[in-house]
Amino acid sequence: MELSRGKSILLTATLFIVGSYFLxxxxxxxxxxxAPLVMAIVLALLMIPLAKKIEKTKINRAxxxxxxxxxxxxxxxGIFAVLSFQVKNFVDDWEEIKEQMQPKIEQAEEYIYEHTNLSKEDFEEYKEQNNLSTLASSGSSGERAFSFMKKVVDFISNYLLTFIYIFFLINYRNRFKxxxxxxxxxxxxxxxxxxIHRTATIVQQYLVGKAFLIVFLSVxxxxxxxxxxxxxxxxxxxxAAFLSLIPFIGNIIGFMLALVFGFLTTGETTVxxxxxxxxxLVQFIESYILEPYVVGDKVNLHPFLVILAIIAGNMIWGVMGMILAIPVLGILNVILRHVKPLKPFGYLLSTDKQNDKD
Incomplete structure (x- = not known):
């Protein structure tokens, strides 16, 4: 009997691992x-309350x-315009920034040579083997141009498709429901x-709270x-504010960007x-004032599972996967907590402390 039960557990575990791999x-x-479809679903859920208010003014659903x-x-x-304008200013000042950063980079190299076993020859050999300019120049100019144009076309296509999906998801929401x-x-x-109601509510509260939080943090x-x-x-x-969409990791990346483009370009201790x-100060305000009152515990997810979801999202869909990880996991958590056979998995994902005793 025990052997049979062990085989059953082993078979279940094997099927779960294989199924997860192929999924x-x-x-x-x-x-x-x-990716565009999931993003469209999340954004469509966000806009449903506004759509209902507009429909009450006798405007048809379409x-x-x-x-x-x-x-x-x-x-x-608007977001793209702000980013493009600021990136253009950064590109225009790049030569000056590079000149200001060069002494700091040389100081860092000297420090590495003095305090590690690495030599200048080793470092030069590494730079030659990983030279980005050499990699960029590999292949014909036609191939590079075609590759660049393909990426641009793919991005624009997915960008426009997302809004087409959003329109149909909002317009035909009752049919899907x-x-x-x-x-x-x-x-x-x-x-x-x-x-269905709880899923839509969680996504709406989370995204609206995050939007206000990004504005506050930007200021x-x-x-x-x-x-x-x-x-x-x-x-x-x-x-840095936009990266707050990626919990834990986003704040660290934002801080590193500020160090690289702030301190290294000037070298001043006051900066x-x-x-x-x-x-x-901003992290303190975000964690103890803005986050609890503006966002709150909308998705009710365990921090450890949030980190795993972000890592998995990055591995699967990159930056978009990291942004979508929390709302998608929140939707999954709602489903698991309301389906009786799956409630143990919902308990695992959530922050509920009920029955947490040893």
Whole structure:
């Protein structure tokens, strides 16, 4: 009997591992199709309350859906415009920045030579083997141009497809909702309605809270980094605030960007102190004031599982996967917590402390 039970557990574990492997592989292969669709679903859930308000003014659903989609499109264009303007300023100043950074890089190299077993010859050999300019020049100019154009076309296609998906998802939301309700028995439809409503609510609360948080953080970072004397502080502040969409990791990346483009380009100790003070104060305000009141515990996810989801999202879909990891995991958590056989998995994902005793 024990042997039979052991075989059953082993078989279940093997099937789970193999199934997970092929699921992840499929998600990676289907990124071009699934990533814009999942992003569209998340954004469509965000815009449903606005669509309902517009429809109450006697505007038909199709036009209301078009208005909501256009609003999202304008917001995305605004974000791209701000980033493009700031990146252009950064590119224009790149030669000057490079000259200012060169002494710091040379000092860092000398420090490495003095305090490690690495020699200058080893470092030069490594730079030759990993020369980005050499890699960029490999292949014909036609191949490079074709590759670049292909990436641009793919990006624009996915970008526009996302908004097309959003329009149809908002416009035909009742049909999709009824489809899911018809998948379950009449006895379970009430629970299914609760899952659908709770899923939409969690995504809306989380994204709206994050949007306000990004605005607040952009202002706070801009004030602190501006007074600290950091060049291109608006761009760095916006990127650092936007990276807060990626919990834990985003704040670290933002701080490193500020150090690289702030302290290393000037070399002034006052700038370094200003960057450290700015990020310390803003992180304190975000963690203990803004985050609890603006965002709160909307998705009810365990921090450890959040980190795993972010890492997995990066491995599967890159930056987009990291951004989508939290709302998707929050949706999954709602489903698991409301389906009786899957409730143990919902308990594992959530921050519930019930029955946590040894």
């Amino acid at each position: 992840i592989l499929s998600l990676i292969k289907a990124q071009g199709f699934l 036009f209301a859906s078009l208005i909501c989609t256009f609003i999202l499109f304008l917001i995305s264009l 009824n489809f899911f309700l018809r998948l379950v028995s009449k006895e379970q439809q009430q629970n299914a309605r609760k899952i 706070l970072y801009s004030v602190g980094l501006g007074f600290s004397g950091v060049d291109n502080f608006i761009l760095i502040s916006f990127i 370094l102190i200003g960057i450290i003070i700015t990020f310390t």
